[in-house]
Amino acid sequence: MGTTTPTARTARRTFAMMGGSTAADCAVALGYAATRSRLVSGPAIPRFEADFAARIGVRHGVSFAAARVGFYGLLGALDVAPGDEVLIQAPTHAVVVNAIRYRGAVPVFVDCEPRTCNIDLDAAERLLGPRSRVLVVQHTFGVPADLDRALALAERHGLVVLEDCVHSLGSTFRGRPIGSFGRAAFFSSEETKTISTTQGGMVVTDDDDLAGALRRFQRRDCVWVPPAVTRRYLVKFAAYWALTQPDANRVAQFLFDRMGRRNPFPRPADDDERRGRRPPSYERRLSNAQARLGVRALRRLDANVGHRRRIAAIYADRLPLGGGLGPGDARMNPSYVRYPVVVRDRAEALAALGPHVTGDTWFDQTVQGAESVDLFGYPPWSCPCAEYLAGHLVDLPTHLRVLPRDAEYLADLVAPLVVPAEPPHD
Numbered sequence: 564m565g566t567t568t569p570t571a572r573t574a575r576r577t578f579a580m581m582g583g584s585t586a587a588d589c590a591v592a593l594g595y596a597a598t599r600s601r602l603v604s605g606p607a608i609p610r611f612e613a614d615f616a617a618r619i620g621v622r623h624g625v626s627f628a629a630a631r632v633g634f635y636g637l638l639g640a641l642d643v644a645p646g647d648e649v650l651i652q653a654p655t656h657a658v659v660v661n662a663i664r665y666r667g668a669v670p671v672f673v674d675c676e677p678r679t680c681n682i683d684l685d686a687a688e689r690l691l692g693p694r695s696r697v698l699v700v701q702h703t704f705g706v707p708a709d710l711d712r713a714l715a716l717a718e719r720h721g722l723v724v725l726e727d728c729v730h731s732l733g734s735t736f737r738g739r740p741i742g743s744f745g746r747a748a749f750f751s752s753e754e755t756k757t758i759s760t761t762q763g764g765m766v767v768t769d770d771d772d773l774a775g776a777l778r779r780f781q782r783r784d785c786v787w788v789p790p791a792v793t794r795r796y797l798v799k800f801a802a803y804w805a806l807t808q809p810d811a812n813r814v815a816q817f818l819f820d821r822m823g824r825r826n827p828f829p830r831p832a833d834d835d836e837r838r839g840r841r842p843p844s845y846e847r848r849l850s851n852a853q854a855r856l857g858v859r860a861l862r863r864l865d866a867n868v869g870h871r872r873r874i875a876a877i878y879a880d881r882l883p884l885g886g887g888l889g890p891g892d893a894r895m896n897p898s899y900v901r902y903p904v905v906v907r908d909r910a911e912a913l914a915a916l917g918p919h920v921t922g923d924t925w926f927d928q929t930v931q932g933a934e935s936v937d938l939f940g941y942p943p944w945s946c947p948c949a950e951y952l953a954g955h956l957v958d959l960p961t962h963l964r965v966l967p968r969d970a971e972y973l974a975d976l977v978a979p980l981v982v983p984a985e986p987p988h989d
């Protein structure tokens with residue numbers, strides 16, 4: 564570890580979490596917003612689906628308005644019936660739990676491992692029962708889970724593995740892209756993920772029958788987002804890019820906070836979803852204009868992920884105790900959508916980072932985004948490690964706007980508060 568003397572400019576910079584969008588992407592987004600042609604449906608959708616599948620190294624990609632819709636579609640395509648059990652890790656996001664509950668299936672919460680924040684497979688095995696059907700393997704923060712063990716466990720017990728790759732576009736396991744291991748995988752291009760289409764989801768699979776069933780779900784059951792809403796996503800795309808410039812973000816964030824819920828932009832999850840209720844027109848497709856932004860972002864994915872890895876390496880090098888959460892071993896090459904750090908006192912760490920990092924912390928609850936975890940069937944105290952991490956994590960940004968000297972500066976702010984990821988034993 565060295566020491567940095569921050570320039571005044573470094574000390575003034577503020578980062579939102581974001582994908583790797585550019586000014587040229589914003590021009591494309593606004594161009595679509597100003598037209599009627601090919602705004603909602605059009606040829607960029609099959610293109611984005613094909614490019615995405617090729618990137619993961621599988622045959623099929625099927626797009627949706629959000630990852631949660633793709634996951635919900637997958638559960639239907641797999642004939643997951645009411646009462647069937649779907650094993651998911653804590654912490655996870657409320658919308659993942661909702662997709663299971665909207666099908667009438669039962670989410671079974673499995674604790675995570677302290678060093679990776681990924682599913683504890685021994686705990687998963689202990690929780691299996693006669694109705695267990697699906698094992699969701701979430702690659703949290705872009706750190707790959709142990710897929711060798713997960714696939715072996717699933718094989719032994721006849722479970723379907725679905726990969727939650729919402730954080731992990733660009734990660735690899737044994738040199739192979741994450742998302743190509745399970746029966747299927749779902750990804751997100753919500754604005755704070757590795758690539759952004761403001762909101763968006765993609766399911767990938769090599770299974771022709773499953774892809775056929777998903778395609779039917781997409782075409783028959785999912786509605787197009789109305790043009791006016793699509794335009795709001797596109798305007799938000801450009802506004803988010805402009806207002807989160809590190810040198811302007813602090814002022815923008817202040818104004819945004821003042822506006823509160825009156826801000827005109829669509830939100831990633833609505834109040835119904837936060838309460839575990841199903842929102843109206845949940846089953847929705849991705850628009851052509853957003854797919855076009857996705858095609859553009861995928862072309863730059865290697866540079867995007869390469870940058871995130873370099874910034875994560877600076878954090879790991881500069882922080883004590885080997886840095887934040889990370890891969891279990893060399894089979895795993897994370898893409899780090901954010902860099903998770905375990906701290907002694909989150910309030911203190913957030914106060915130190917506050918002027919420099921804006922946005923939600925992942926994860927500050929076992930069911931992220933829930934108005935109350937009780938509404939999601941999470942049994943209190945059932946996942947002690949997840950509860951510990953949910954009380955002690957802060958996230959550092961890794962995206963293209965974060966320069967090496969910014970990373971050094973941010974690391975130095977939290978370094979005195981870093982503690983081991985292990986929950987204390989009494």
Ligand SMILES: Cc1ncc(COP(=O)(O)O)c(C=O)c1O
Nearest residue numbers: 629630631656729751753763764
């Ligand atoms: C682990 C995880 N899975 C799934 C989702 C849902 O993704 P989407 O917003 O595209 O539905 C999220 C959202 O942040 C998430 O954190």
